[in-house]
Amino acid sequence: MHEWALADGILKTVLEFAEKHNAKSVKKVTIVLGELQDVELEIVEFALNEMKKGTIAQNAEFSFKEEEAIFKCRNCGYTWKLKDVENKLNGEMREDIHFVPDVVHTFISCPKCGSRDFEVVKGRGVYISEIVVED
Amino acid sequence: MIDPRVKAIEERTKDVKRIIPVVSGKGGVGKSLVSATLSLILKDMGYKVGLLDLDFHGASAHIILNADISKLPEEEKGVIPPEVEGFKFMSIVFYSEDKATPLRGIEISDALIELMAITRWNTLDFLIIDMPPGMGDQLLDILRFLKRGEFVVVATPSPLTINVVQKLLSLLIEQKMKILGIIENMVRDLSTIKKIAAEKNVEYLGEVKFDPNIDRSIGRAKDILTTNFGRDIKKIAEKISRSGDY
Numbered sequence: 001m002h003e004w005a006l007a008d009g010i011l012k013t014v015l016e017f018a019e020k021h022n023a024k025s026v027k028k029v030t031i032v033l034g035e036l037q038d039v040e041l042e043i044v045e046f047a048l049n050e051m052k053k054g055t056i057a058q059n060a061e062f063s064f065k066e067e068e069a070i071f072k073c074r075n076c077g078y079t080w081k082l083k084d085v086e087n088k089l090n091g092e093m094r095e096d097i098h099f100v101p102d103v104v105h106t107f108i109s110c111p112k113c114g115s116r117d118f119e120v121v122k123g124r125g126v127y128i129s130e131i132v133v134e135d
Numbered sequence: 136m137i138d139p140r141v142k143a144i145e146e147r148t149k150d151v152k153r154i155i156p157v158v159s160g161k162g163g164v165g166k167s168l169v170s171a172t173l174s175l176i177l178k179d180m181g182y183k184v185g186l187l188d189l190d191f192h193g194a195s196a197h198i199i200l201n202a203d204i205s206k207l208p209e210e211e212k213g214v215i216p217p218e219v220e221g222f223k224f225m226s227i228v229f230y231s232e233d234k235a236t237p238l239r240g241i242e243i244s245d246a247l248i249e250l251m252a253i254t255r256w257n258t259l260d261f262l263i264i265d266m267p268p269g270m271g272d273q274l275l276d277i278l279r280f281l282k283r284g285e286f287v288v289v290a291t292p293s294p295l296t297i298n299v300v301q302k303l304l305s306l307l308i309e310q311k312m313k314i315l316g317i318i319e320n321m322v323r324d325l326s327t328i329k330k331i332a333a334e335k336n337v338e339y340l341g342e343v344k345f346d347p348n349i350d351r352s353i354g355r356a357k358d359i360l361t362t363n364f365g366r367d368i369k370k371i372a373e374k375i376s377r378s379g380d381y
């Protein structure tokens with residue numbers, strides 16, 4: 001997902017959540033960034049700080065946690081990390097995966113048995129793990 | 136854990152007037168050819184059109200249109216779908232480099248959500264969605280995220296299609312989806328779908344004759360429009376455009 005589109009989605013989700021809970025303001029939001037998607041934290045942060053102006057999240061603190069990407073083969077059970085297979089990915093593939101992380105199945109396979117039937121156990125993409133609001 | 140992409144989907148399609156998923160339940164009935172040709176014709180009629188290929192395992196629209204997929208779509212606060220034949224086009228093949236993309240259910244859904252969350256269609260009169268066969272992830276995600284979709288169902292006169300299409304229609308009706316109507320494709324002599332449309336109280340949008348020459352025009356968009364297939368789809372496109380003048 002592209003950073004601005006992403007920031008936009010994050011902010012709208014947070015504001016909707018706050019509204020649903022009749023909150024006065026949003027205090028804190030924690031966002032997890034999966035290693036596989038490789039989004040640029042600085043751009044997301046910049047975009048969020050721009051877009052939050054004039055909303056009830058304008059004083060909110062956005063904090064980020066990076067999550068390592070871990071894969072597990074559904075065929076043989078082997079578990080591996082992105083950095084174990086990074087040499088299989090060129091710049092173009094990394095960029096493809098940045099936009100649609102699931103195309104990782106096109107570009108890598110299980111280092112042990114070669115299967116492309118593997119699960120991205122952790123660190124796929126971006127999600128919100130915590131929203132703190134003030135009533 | 137909250138997924139921020141779901142809100143982004145609404146945002147990306149908010150200036151799209153009409154969303155038309157082209158569905159069937161059955162494979163090989165002409166969904167892709169109908170979707171691409173409808174897009175070409177609606178664009179020629181002066182509408183702003185987008186075409187989204189959601190058939191990840193059997194992506195076909197780029198082949199029908201001979202689209203250049205070597206370059207990644209331009210990035211600007213999201214992704215701008217490239218212009219192909221005068222309309223906007225998005226497909227997973229831009230990101231899979233047109234290679235095999237084996238995906239399971241949750242992965243299909245994730246890829247779909249990702250594509251829909253990043254693609255900036257901006258203002259469109261029509262977003263045509265070329266759907267995979269079946270009632271799997273993509274159909275369920277359309278029912279979940281694009282509730283205002285107006286479904287076009289493609290069927291053929293074959294008894295093997297009829298059974299599947301009846302089930303799909305029942306599902307769409309039960310889920311209270313708007314069904315624009317049924318297109319009966321590859322008709323040689325007898326129509327069997329008119330009866331099904333009447334039974335289900337769904338509009339019969341028209342028949343498209345079996346066109347033995349159509350495969351020769353695949354990859355040459357301009358040629359498709361001058362085929363018998365193109366002419367049959369044109370009548371249907373006119374019906375669809377009129378159905379929007381509420």
Ligand SMILES: Nc1ncnc2c1ncn2[C@@H]1O[C@H](COP(=O)(O)OP(=O)(O)O)[C@@H](O)[C@H]1O
Pocket residue numbers: 159161162163164165166167168169195320321322343344345346347349350364
């Ligand atoms: N009216 C028609 N006459 C002849 N061949 C057709 C017609 N419609 C579609 N076809 C052919 O049928 C095949 C399947 O079409 P396609 O659009 O890929 O179906 P789907 O997307 O439903 O799987 C293609 O080879 C296509 O050229």
Ligand SMILES: [Mg+2]
Pocket residue numbers: 166167168190193195265266267
């Ligand atoms: Mg198809």
Ligand SMILES: [Zn+2]
Pocket residue numbers: 073074075076077078110111112113114115
């Ligand atoms: Zn394995």
